Amino acid sequence: MNPRTSPGTFAAVVALSTALAGCAGSSASGGPDGSGNRFVAGDGNAQEIKAADRRAAPDTAGTTLESQPLKLADLRGKVVVVNFWASWCAPCRGEAPALEQLYKEHKPKGVEFVGVGFKDSRDNLRAFERKFKVTYPSLFDESGQITLAFRDVPPNAIPSTLVLDRQGRIAARVVGATTYSKLGPLVAKVAAER
Template structure:
């Protein structure tokens, strides 16, 4: 991706976050599983040669199925960290549903990670917003440690993994279909 294309994608990532607030950010000294008060939003795109983090994520979904991110290699995967208690998560849920539906023909898969939540509230959230892709149930926020140094500092946080399973982009804060669709499509169009 050339400099002008990267600037466009970086600008789109900034738009994708929608607002400058999120449910929580990790404060200095907090453990990765402890998310504190909101400070703002940010986004980041990694060029293919800069991508070093390949998350190790596995767990049980809200529906009781086992999922391992390693089984999704070869596909672009969008991972959203959310909680039913999070107002920005409710704001972005319809946008994520639309993104999942519109990018499915490209082979893009979606996976949620529901943190600090109770199962019945999380299932009601998915029903209310028509979310059909699976979500790992992670009430203790331990699964997110699989992102290593890119572990989320706020909720919601969304990652896009390339076909090699590496973090290609991340966005902190609620995203929009209009802002995030081109980012997913650009990453999906990359050669494996």
């Protein structure tokens, strides 16, 4: 039998494709509830949530990679960008410089960034932060429980990014890798809200 057509080879290709798609993310269509009406039109994988349809982010808490306690609820009153990432995720490496640049630009305006290091070891996550010079804190989510708490507007893939408004409601999300030009306008728009 030709190895290109063997069932084992086909299964391996399907498994690899599925794993890569999960890391890279995909475009979401419609709202997370399947209604299709929760999001303002976006550019594929970037979506803004209408103010009237925003839901509160879960009051997640945990410890950072430096073992410091961190609660999202303590950041209410500020715009918060929450990025779900892992050291084993290639698209996460690609977006890290843009996230850090946006963090440095928007921090003086009262915008906070919080990473969520998903299903990874603390050592690998810290090495990633050193390599990419990430200076904002990340919650350590080895078990995936913090990420699971966001099931109402799930990340859907690693990486994914959520933008929370000053009331702690989810105002926008980017499923899959983001860029400076994709995330920057979303952050600026939510930061301009009063």
